[in-house]
Amino acid sequence: ECRLDNMDFRSKSSLVVSPGWRGIFRRKEDRQDDEPETDEGTAIFAEGDTVPVSGFGLAQKKTVPRPLYTEATLLAAMETCGREIADEQAREAVKELGIGTPATRAAIITTLFKRDYIARSGKSILPTEKGLHIYDAVKDMLVADVSLTGSWEKTLLQIERHTLGPDTFMASITDYTRKATREILNLSLPAVAARTFTCPKCKTGHIIVREKSARCDNKGCGLTVYRRFLNKELTDQHLEQLFSSGSTRLIKGFKGKKGVAFDASVTFDAGFTLTLSFPKNGNGRKRK
Numbered sequence: 001e002c003r004l005d006n007m008d009f010r011s012k013s014s015l016v017v018s019p020g021w022r023g024i025f026r027r028k029e030d031r032q033d034d035e036p037e038t039d040e041g042t043a044i045f046a047e048g049d050t051v052p053v054s055g056f057g058l059a060q061k062k063t064v065p066r067p068l069y070t071e072a073t074l075l076a077a078m079e080t081c082g083r084e085i086a087d088e089q090a091r092e093a094v095k096e097l098g099i100g101t102p103a104t105r106a107a108i109i110t111t112l113f114k115r116d117y118i119a120r121s122g123k124s125i126l127p128t129e130k131g132l133h134i135y136d137a138v139k140d141m142l143v144a145d146v147s148l149t150g151s152w153e154k155t156l157l158q159i160e161r162h163t164l165g166p167d168t169f170m171a172s173i174t175d176y177t178r179k180a181t182r183e184i185l186n187l188s189l190p191a192v193a194a195r196t197f198t199c200p201k202c203k204t205g206h207i208i209v210r211e212k213s214a215r216c217d218n219k220g221c222g223l224t225v226y227r228r229f230l231n232k233e234l235t236d237q238h239l240e241q242l243f244s245s246g247s248t249r250l251i252k253g254f255k256g257k258k259g260v261a262f263d264a265s266v267t268f269d270a271g272f273t274l275t276l277s278f279p280k281n282g283n284g285r286k287r288k
Contacts, residue, residue, distance in 0.1 A: 002051070068124035071109060078105050081146065116236040128237075137187055142180045197243035199223055201272045207243050214239050223272055231255050234266065242266060247277060 001010045016022070045051065069077065078099040100108050112118045117131035127135065138144045155172070158164035199205040205218025215224040225242065227234045232251060234242070241248045247267035254262050254276070264276040 068121075068126065070123050070125065074109060074125060075105055078108070110233075113235060114233055119235065119237055141183050141187075142176060143184070148176075197240075200243060200246060200268065207239075209236065209239055214243070225274065229266060229274055238266065242268070250279060 001008060003009070067073075079102075081099055099105065109118075112131070113120075115130075116128050117134060118125050119128050120126075142148065152169075155164060155169050159166050159169060197207040199207055199216040199218060199221055201223040202216060202218050202221035205216040205221050205223075207214050207223075208217050212228070213224055213226045216222065225234070225239065227239075232254060234248070238248045238251070247265050250263050250265055252263045254264055256262060262278075264278050266274055267277045269275045
């Protein structure tokens with residue numbers, strides 16, 4: 001590090017300790033055009049040295065947002081989310097914890113899909129309107145404070161080292177539970193505009209969407225659609241597509257009797273029973 005005109009500058013260099021494969025190939029084939037022929041190694045400076053400035057340049061770059069999560073990257077982020085905590089001590093305490101366990105993380109993501117908090121967009125995952133409402137409501141609450149886990153881990157470590165009594169920790173947990181419960185009970189969520197669908201079968205009733213099914217409120221109609229269809233769980237988005245247009249978009253990951261995966265849309269047949277519709281191939285015919 002050095003200081004120039006009241007500004008701090010930091011430089012880094014590397015030294016080849018063991019050349020490895022470079023010692024065999026001597027790096028002629030993979031050396032870049034602007035790369036020097038020899039590796040200069042690490043520069044050695046002593047405090048108080050004055051060094052000349054050989055040149056400078058001003059780089060113009062733009063910041064870019066982080067890429068959208070996929071299911072794979074979200075699982076990885078859940079495993080290492082403790083590293084994002086600002087407080088250094090709390091971060092150190094939970095850096096290897098993350099959200100959930102290897103056995104539960106995939107199930108947590110599945111639950112978010114089922115509750116319509118997140119949705120797929122290609123390979124990426126996007127928050128839904130409902131999910132954003134939940135986030136805005138709880139992001140500043142105790143139940144959403146990731147660093148709290150870090151403080152608990154630090155406290156448990158103190159108990160393990162006999163520098164803090166367990167009664168003190170239990171009292172803090174009781175106090176936390178009271179405060180968190182009070183926050184949740186006082187929570188006021190804005191109503192998400194729910195779409196109502198006219199029953200496509202009787203044309204007079206309205207579809208009521210429930211946790212495990214959607215059915216017409218006209219008792220004389222009886223149209224019922226269960227969310228579980230084959231090996232897939234129909235989301236609110238799927239049901240909206242089905243009741244508004246008669247068919248969902250392409251759903252990936254169905255499995256046949258022999259375990260072979262395939263993609264298809266869920267649609268109504270003439271008797272308003274759920275069936276599958278397959279995408280067309282290059283000849284304009286539907287694949288089977």
